[in-house]
Amino acid sequence: MNRTSTPVDAPAPGAWEELVTAALLGTERRTPPGGTAGREAPVALLDAAALETVRRRAGLRPAPAAERPAPAPDDPRPPLPSAAARRLALLLADRPGTGTGGRRGTAPDLMELLPQWLAAANARGFAPPPQTLPALLDAARGRTDLRPAALTFAGPRATWLARLNPDWRFALRAAPGGGAALPPAEDEEQTRRLWQEGLFAERVALLGALRTREPAAARELLASTWSTERAEDRLMFLDSLRTRLGPEDEPFLEQALADRSRNVRATAAELLSALPDSALAARMAVRACACVAVDRTRETPTITVEAPHECDASMERDGVVPKAPAGRGERSWWFGQLVEAAPLRTWSARLGGRTPREIVALPVADDWQSELHGAWCRAAVRQRDAEWARALLGAPAAPEAGGPGAVSLAERAKLLGTLDAAERAGWVAGFIAAHGLSEAFQLLGVCAVPWAEPLGRAVVDALNIARDAGSYPWSFSGVMGLAERCLDPSEASRLDGLLAIPDEHEDASPGAGGYWAEAFQRLVTTLRLRAAMAQELGAE
Amino acid sequence: MTQQGVRWSAEQVLALAPDAASRKAGSKLGAAGPWSEAGSCDEGTVWGLCKGSGSKPYQTVVDIADATGPAYKCSCPSRKFPCKHALGLLLLWAGEDAAVPAGSPPDWATQWMEGRRKRTEEKRAADASGAASASADPEAARRRAERRAERVTAGATELEQRLADLLRGGLASAEQAGYRLWEETAARMVDAQAPGLAARVRELGAIPGSGPGWPVRLLEECALLHLLDQGWLRREQLPDGLAATVRSRIGLPGTADGPPLRDHWLVLAQYDTADARLTTRRIWLHGADSRRTALLLSYGAAGRAPELALPVGLALDAEVSTYPGGGRQRASLGAQFAPPAPTPVRPPGMTTAEAAAHYGTALRGDPWLNSVPVTLDRVIPTPAGDSWQLADADGDTALPLAPSARSRPGLWRLIALSGGAPVKVFGECGHRGFTPLTAWPDGEGEAVRLC
Numbered sequence: 001m002n003r004t005s006t007p008v009d010a011p012a013p014g015a016w017e018e019l020v021t022a023a024l025l026g027t028e029r030r031t032p033p034g035g036t037a038g039r040e041a042p043v044a045l046l047d048a049a050a051l052e053t054v055r056r057r058a059g060l061r062p063a064p065a066a067e068r069p070a071p072a073p074d075d076p077r078p079p080l081p082s083a084a085a086r087r088l089a090l091l092l093a094d095r096p097g098t099g100t101g102g103r104r105g106t107a108p109d110l111m112e113l114l115p116q117w118l119a120a121a122n123a124r125g126f127a128p129p130p131q132t133l134p135a136l137l138d139a140a141r142g143r144t145d146l147r148p149a150a151l152t153f154a155g156p157r158a159t160w161l162a163r164l165n166p167d168w169r170f171a172l173r174a175a176p177g178g179g180a181a182l183p184p185a186e187d188e189e190q191t192r193r194l195w196q197e198g199l200f201a202e203r204v205a206l207l208g209a210l211r212t213r214e215p216a217a218a219r220e221l222l223a224s225t226w227s228t229e230r231a232e233d234r235l236m237f238l239d240s241l242r243t244r245l246g247p248e249d250e251p252f253l254e255q256a257l258a259d260r261s262r263n264v265r266a267t268a269a270e271l272l273s274a275l276p277d278s279a280l281a282a283r284m285a286v287r288a289c290a291c292v293a294v295d296r297t298r299e300t301p302t303i304t305v306e307a308p309h310e311c312d313a314s315m316e317r318d319g320v321v322p323k324a325p326a327g328r329g330e331r332s333w334w335f336g337q338l339v340e341a342a343p344l345r346t347w348s349a350r351l352g353g354r355t356p357r358e359i360v361a362l363p364v365a366d367d368w369q370s371e372l373h374g375a376w377c378r379a380a381v382r383q384r385d386a387e388w389a390r391a392l393l394g395a396p397a398a399p400e401a402g403g404p405g406a407v408s409l410a411e412r413a414k415l416l417g418t419l420d421a422a423e424r425a426g427w428v429a430g431f432i433a434a435h436g437l438s439e440a441f442q443l444l445g446v447c448a449v450p451w452a453e454p455l456g457r458a459v460v461d462a463l464n465i466a467r468d469a470g471s472y473p474w475s476f477s478g479v480m481g482l483a484e485r486c487l488d489p490s491e492a493s494r495l496d497g498l499l500a501i502p503d504e505h506e507d508a509s510p511g512a513g514g515y516w517a518e519a520f521q522r523l524v525t526t527l528r529l530r531a532a533m534a535q536e537l538g539a540e
Numbered sequence: 541m542t543q544q545g546v547r548w549s550a551e552q553v554l555a556l557a558p559d560a561a562s563r564k565a566g567s568k569l570g571a572a573g574p575w576s577e578a579g580s581c582d583e584g585t586v587w588g589l590c591k592g593s594g595s596k597p598y599q600t601v602v603d604i605a606d607a608t609g610p611a612y613k614c615s616c617p618s619r620k621f622p623c624k625h626a627l628g629l630l631l632l633w634a635g636e637d638a639a640v641p642a643g644s645p646p647d648w649a650t651q652w653m654e655g656r657r658k659r660t661e662e663k664r665a666a667d668a669s670g671a672a673s674a675s676a677d678p679e680a681a682r683r684r685a686e687r688r689a690e691r692v693t694a695g696a697t698e699l700e701q702r703l704a705d706l707l708r709g710g711l712a713s714a715e716q717a718g719y720r721l722w723e724e725t726a727a728r729m730v731d732a733q734a735p736g737l738a739a740r741v742r743e744l745g746a747i748p749g750s751g752p753g754w755p756v757r758l759l760e761e762c763a764l765l766h767l768l769d770q771g772w773l774r775r776e777q778l779p780d781g782l783a784a785t786v787r788s789r790i791g792l793p794g795t796a797d798g799p800p801l802r803d804h805w806l807v808l809a810q811y812d813t814a815d816a817r818l819t820t821r822r823i824w825l826h827g828a829d830s831r832r833t834a835l836l837l838s839y840g841a842a843g844r845a846p847e848l849a850l851p852v853g854l855a856l857d858a859e860v861s862t863y864p865g866g867g868r869q870r871a872s873l874g875a876q877f878a879p880p881a882p883t884p885v886r887p888p889g890m891t892t893a894e895a896a897a898h899y900g901t902a903l904r905g906d907p908w909l910n911s912v913p914v915t916l917d918r919v920i921p922t923p924a925g926d927s928w929q930l931a932d933a934d935g936d937t938a939l940p941l942a943p944s945a946r947s948r949p950g951l952w953r954l955i956a957l958s959g960g961a962p963v964k965v966f967g968e969c970g971h972r973g974f975t976p977l978t979a980w981p982d983g984e985g986e987a988v989r990l991c
């Protein structure tokens with residue numbers, strides 16, 4: 001309360017201060033004011049102080065009000081249904097670090113379900129109960145992967161709240177989809193002012209949002225101040241052009257190739273090489289083609305590679321990094337960069353009109369295969385070329401697909417990203433059917449949720465086989481965890497047969513059957529819970 | 541009363557958890573998976589079998605209709621109370637209707653319920669006969685009370701002497717003397733059977749280390765302790781109410797001898813404070829018809845939650861009897877006529893100026909009061925410097941938050957709930973500032989716990 005205001009009817013201003021001074025020094029050194037006759041000095045001091053204390057407390061007045069905060073913007077979305085609101089409270093109560101570790105038992109991992117709960121709530125366009133916002137922001141603060149969905153769901157009031165608490169400053173930086181912090185699209189004046197005067201975080205958010213809405217306007221905004229930005233900032237801003245990259249961006253990017261900063265140059269070159277019609281892509285195509293040819297003199301046509309002998313200034317200007325990382329030969333390093341940046345359609349023309357599948361099937365002379373195919377993979381991902389991706393992925397059941405072939409699992413996962421969801425799921429299902437689960441984790445991670453039926457079935461069958469093979473379920477805990485989150489809840493009934501504890505084989509690991517039953521129970525429980533969650537949110 | 545009407549919310553259930561780990565473990569069990577044969581009946585019993593790590597599932601049963609708050613029984617070995625299975629079962633019951641259908645309890649649940657009822661009856665009978673036996677020998681009781689009063693008087697006299705010595709030498713020396721001086725004095729007050737004095741002395745020991753302005757706070761508390769000593773030594777000359785307040789502040793046992801008041805008691809807030817010895821739970825109730833506010837105090841050993849737990853936001857049709865002293869705020873919960881049920885009732889509120897005046901008035905009956913329960917109407921949480929205040933939406937005054945309330949997560953729930961708009965806030969208003977405990981949005985909406 002307002003301790004500075006003088007209580008009403010104070011006997012004499014400063015009397016209390018004198019009492020405190022006397023008490024601090026002691027009555028032996030300082031005689032307290034207004035001593036009462038017949039009482040010892042310390043007792044008289046206590047008498048007076050007691051009276052004064054109660055008087056001061058009883059006379060307290062409220063303080064003058066400070067300036068009220070501007071009200072939070074309205075959230076037009078409908079409120080959550082009450083069952084869903086209760087569920088949200090439960091999910092948010094399950095914060096990491098509050099429990100003991102150890103075996104997971106049959107209970108679902110609630111925190112892991114938060115991402116899809118948020119996605120479903122966002123798809124339905126519900127607004128959160130305001131009192132859950134602090135817990136939501138704390139959850140998003142701890143887990144960056146949750147942030148976009150959590151902040152979209154949290155809505156404008158969370159942005160309002162984040163401005164009042166430094167712990168949640170990240171929410172201002174990442175205001176999704178042009179959150180409330182950003183000026184409306186039509187207000188160019190305000191946009192320009194925020195761009196020129198805003199904090200770095202606000203500017204990144206502004207540029208990102210504008211780029212999503214109007215790519216050209218964002219580029220022009222960036223160009224207007226480009227020469228005055230610091231190198232680190234230029235790099236961050238340039239990165240936001242990745243969104244909706246198009247041929248119109250070429251002149252700007254071409255000019256950025258001459259930037260003072262090496263990182264900015266490299267990023268500009270990378271963006272340009274993702275535009276197959278750009279001049280840079282054409283230059284790279286010329287350089288790459290000079291290195292690769294088909295040798296028809298052999299029994300079977302074979303690709304021969306002659307890697308570049310030097311990295312000249314023009315190559316460097318186009319983003320080729322001259323210094324190879326430790327352990328790699330310079331020439332193969334340059335070669336990889338050239339092929340990676342050349343448009344993929346170059347190769348059909350260069351290699352006798354063959355299709356991508358035919359090209360990938362050609363043998364490569366002198367151990368250049370992994371270098372060449374690896375570069376094509378990176379190019380297919382960068383240029384989002386599904387046909388090349390398909391060719392490089394090969395048939396999922398092919399024997400080399402499971403082993404350490406030319407194309408690594410990480411590259412395959414990226415290649416799968418260029419295919420549409422159904423094709424991706426089909427390929428991974430074929431892979432699991434042929435090679436089992438031990439290599440599948442990374443590939444499953446890129447499949448759309450919930451898993452398409454063939455994929456879900458392949459995973460469940462493979463788990464069943466793994467159980468019958470007698471290993472422990474925690475060898476598959478990664479896939480199990482994914483299945484809990486990604487399997488279609490309608491599959492739950494098909495799992496009923498797996499819940500019982502099977503008879504133990506002789507060669508099975510001791511007790512494994514019980515642990516498998518437990519793991520499947522958790523899977524089914526989680527699927528049921530996900531179905532309940534979807535229902536509470538009004539999904540059909 | 542229909543079963544549907546009395547289901548609690550997940551937050552109300554989670555509030556029963558003794559600690560954060562139980563809360564987490566309980567919420568994991570709040571899904572249909574591990575449960576079988578779960579059910580509930582209209583008498584307010586919920587039961588179920590929970591699959592644990594062993595082969596035999598745990599039998600869990602909860603009586604939510606009990607007058608002293610929910611009672612739990614679980615065959616698991618956990619010493620947490622309630623255990624995670626009881627919490628999970630209640631969450632399941634609170635969440636999904638289909639998972640805990642209405643039905644008649646299985647034998648093991650019925651057995652426990654009947655055993656409990658019998659014990660309660662026996663205890664009631666024993667209490668009644670105990671009261672009779674106590675009054676059977678009024679002469680002995682009087683002698684005991686006299687002996688204790690003599691000891692307290694000796695303690696209070698000794699304490700007066702120590703306070704006088706302190707003031708003679710100056711509070712500055714107290715800073716150097718450190719904590720031990722106070723601990724020793726507190727132990728003397730325990731010997732004198734004056735636990736209230738002992739607790740205050742112990743608190744004095746923490747003040748010199750409490751940051752800037754400590755001399756003022758130390759003098760205030762010394763003076764109030766002196767006032768309590770003097771009140772005790774001259775209790776014969778005090779009016780009855782004040783004498784009763786002194787007795788309860790000294791720590792003499794009292795009985796809830798006020799006439800039982802039946803009302804629909806809205807549970808305003810429940811929170812725990814803990815020190816090294818004891819967990820103290822405070823539950824604030826508001827009578828919908830009587831418009832009285834009552835405080836239920838209950839205790840648990842250190843680290844354990846007290847047994848009495850009531851769900852915030854629900855109302856109990858129950859009788860409440862007050863204790864003497866302190867403006868008859870403290871009460872005990874008597875007979876309960878129906879399980880807690882949702883209610884649209886909100887306590888009537890006042891302005892910040894009225895709240896400050898209300899505290900001042902209450903000091904007349906109990907000058908040792910640190911705060912009074914208050915509901916503020918239409919206030920806006922407002923940043924003021926590095927702290928916050930609750931500012932009248934329609935006036936120009938505000939109550940600053942108490943220092944202890946500034947770092948609680950509840951503050952941010954309150955700010956988020958308000959969003960810069962007026963809210964209704966129940967809390968404790970005193971000389972240190974305002975401590976918000978529960979809030980309601982301006983329009984429709986349930987009570988939101990802040991503590």
